Every structure is written in structure tokens, then in C-alpha cells.
Amino acid sequence: MTIRAVVRGVGHYLPERVVANSEFEASLDTSDEWIRSRSGIERRHFAAEGQTTSDLAVRAARAALDDAGLAPDDIDAIILATSTADLTFPSAATMVQAALGMERGFAYDIQAVCAGFVYALANAHGMILSGQARRILVIGAETFSRIMDWTDRSTCVLFGDGAGALVLEAAEGSGDKSDRGILSVDLHSDGRHRDILYVDGGVSTNSTGHLRMQGKEVFRHAVEKLASTADSALDKAGMDHSEVDWIVPHQANLRIIKATAQKLGLSMDNVVVTVQDHGNTSAASIPLALSVGVERGQIREGDVLVTEAIGGGLAWGAVVLRW
Ligand code: UT7
Numbered sequence: 001m002t003i004r005a006v007v008r009g010v011g012h013y014l015p016e017r018v019v020a021n022s023e024f025e026a027s028l029d030t031s032d033e034w035i036r037s038r039s040g041i042e043r044r045h046f047a048a049e050g051q052t053t054s055d056l057a058v059r060a061a062r063a064a065l066d067d068a069g070l071a072p073d074d075i076d077a078i079i080l081a082t083s084t085a086d087l088t089f090p091s092a093a094t095m096v097q098a099a100l101g102m103e104r105g106f107a108y109d110i111q112a113v114c115a116g117f118v119y120a121l122a123n124a125h126g127m128i129l130s131g132q133a134r135r136i137l138v139i140g141a142e143t144f145s146r147i148m149d150w151t152d153r154s155t156c157v158l159f160g161d162g163a164g165a166l167v168l169e170a171a172e173g174s175g176d177k178s179d180r181g182i183l184s185v186d187l188h189s190d191g192r193h194r195d196i197l198y199v200d201g202g203v204s205t206n207s208t209g210h211l212r213m214q215g216k217e218v219f220r221h222a223v224e225k226l227a228s229t230a231d232s233a234l235d236k237a238g239m240d241h242s243e244v245d246w247i248v249p250h251q252a253n254l255r256i257i258k259a260t261a262q263k264l265g266l267s268m269d270n271v272v273v274t275v276q277d278h279g280n281t282s283a284a285s286i287p288l289a290l291s292v293g294v295e296r297g298q299i300r301e302g303d304v305l306v307t308e309a310i311g312g313g314l315a316w317g318a319v320v321l322r323w
Helices: 021-026 032-039 053-068 092-099 113-129 191-196 215-236 254-263 282-295
Strands: 002-013 017-020 043-046 077-081 106-110 135-143 161-173 181-189 197-199 211-213 246-249 304-311 315-322
Touching: 002 053, 002 113, 002 181, 002 282, 017 021, 021 032, 032 254, 043 161, 053 092, 053 135, 053 161, 053 282, 077 092, 077 113, 092 106, 092 135, 106 113, 113 135, 113 161, 113 181, 113 282, 113 304, 113 315, 135 282, 161 181, 161 282, 181 215, 191 197, 191 215, 215 254, 215 304, 215 315, 246 254, 246 282, 282 304
Parallel strands: 077 106, 077 135, 246 304
Antiparallel strands: 002 161, 017 043, 135 161, 181 315, 197 211, 304 315
16 A cells, blocks of 8 residues: 545635736836746736735635635644745744644745745655655745835746645555656755845845846756756656646746747647746745646646746756646
């Protein structure tokens, strides 16, 4: 008998305020046409004043619990991927735990920027396989609007706020690739690339800081590393490209998503794309895409999914799972 970490529920939340590309034209030397053609982004959501990352995460968590038909106390742990937690401490995850009224279990944050949700899935998988927890809420939630430099047109038009969540549950499997649940994990980081994507402030440097990015450089790394981590996760799962139903990529740039699919030899018909509506929501982008993909009727039980992401660090990775 093999234990698998199987998806039992999914949900998401997007803040009410939708900002179209054209809104940036009043304050920046940019255009809807430039943003669309270079990134595929058409609009994004921004959190309201006072609305924090844990607020968004709680809404997504409730939606995932409802979908799973579970109550907060049925959950053993919360793992929240974010780079924009409400406070330096406590973790946003413990705030979600309290807001849900969960009186047992344990909760913590994971920080791997845009790769955060892939890292969180990998972590939850390990927790379930080692018997530390049977049911885990895995959340990706961000308010990147709080770390934008609104005078920097090369970054501030690209990001958005939002949250998505999965409930993962231990289930018995046969140990082969026909099982539902997480089938393989592939993680990487390379800290030598710090300067191409970072925030120029933080607790230990005494400021909040703003996101800084050398877009072209990140783009170059993204296409190469995302295709190679997806390949290696598929290898570990004993699968080839023809067995993949959906790529659910980090939603940073439509051109990166297309180039990665092409490198993997997969059609865009097999890719869940939400970047046009959400922009880049960092660790929230994959669970948002999973939830929207299910809502649209794209992702169905039994489908083989490859999630892949890259972000600041650089940190990147992929997870293969059967939905
Ligand atoms: O989530 C973490 C991972 N992040 C990513 O994956 C992002 C990766 N990078 C990208 O998505 C793309 O590199 C960008 C969308 C950021 C930029 O696209 P690009 O095709 O690489 O453009 P570029 O940076 O080479 O800029 C081209 C031109 C520049 O002008 P010059 O130097 O050619 O005169 C920029 O100054 O476009 C200019 N530009 C803009 N023009 C209008 C940069 N931002 C803007 C803008 N509006 N918002």
C-alpha cells in the first residue's frame, strides 16, 4: 500500500477591484497594447485598502473547505505560500488558522516567491507521506500591489493580488502512476541570480522595499528552467508528455507559457491560462489557475497535471499530480 496526497477540494478568492491595463496610461508612459502584446495581461485585481494577504487567504481557504465538504477542525495543518505576509510575524498561516476558528493542528508560511505554491505542495506531500498530517490546506496568497514601485512601468503593470487553496488528503494508492494525487516533485534554487528579481528592502534592512526585476534575464531563465523541471518531474513520475492532460503553469507572461509548452511539445489546448485576467499573482497564481480551471470544466478528476513555476531566488520547480 502506498500513501498518496490527493486533492479533495479547491477554491479561490480575488479582490473586488479590477484594474484594466488602460488605467495605467494616465500615470505612466505605457499602453494597453504594450502590456497585452509583451505579457498577455489584460487586467488584474488589487486588494482594497486594509485588505491583507491573510484576508484573501481565508476567503480562498473557506472556498476550498466548502468544495471538500470539510470543516476547519477536519484539517491538521495549513501551509501558506506567500512573500507578502501581513506582518513580519506571526505567520499569515496562523492568522488564517485563527480566522477559520481552527483550534487544533499547526500552521506555517513558506517563502519561495513565485515558486512558493510548488514548494508548498512539495512540503505538504512530505508531511502527508511521513504521517505528520492527514489533511492539509495548501494556500497561495499574495498582495504584490503593496511592493510595487508605481513609477516603474517595467514592473508595476505586471502584478496582481489574489489567493487560491487546495485541500490535500492522505489516501491509499497502488503505488503506480494510475493513482490519484501527487506523483512526483522536482525543486531547484540558485541564489547566484538574486539580483535579477528581488525586493530592495526587508525587515533586516529596515524598510519594506519595492520589487525590482530585469525582465529579459528572468524571461531567459524561465523558459529554459521551467521546461527542464517539468521534464524532470515527468521522468520521476515515469510519464511522458503524451500522458499530460494539463500544464498549469505559473502565470507570469503568456509568451513564457507558450514557449514552455512548445519546448515540452504540448499544444496550448493543454494549458490552463489565466494570466490575462489575474496578471502575475506570484505564489497565488497556480492555485488560482487550478481553481479557475476546474470552474471552467477544463480540469476533471483523473486528469494528469503538471504545475511549474519560477521566481525570485531564483527558485523553481514542478509537481506532477493526477487530479
Ligand atoms: O513571476 C516571476 C517571474 N517573472 C517573469 O517571469 C517575468 C519575466 N519577464 C517578462 O515577462 C518580460 O521580460 C517583460 C514583460 C517584463 C518585458 O518584456 P520584454 O519583451 O522582455 O521587454 P523589455 O524589458 O526588453 O523592454 C522592451 C522595451 C524597453 O524599451 P527600449 O529599451 O527597447 O527602448 C522598455 O523600456 O519596452 C519598454 N517598456 C515598456 N514600454 C511600455 C518596459 N515596460 C514598459 C511598459 N510600457 N509598461
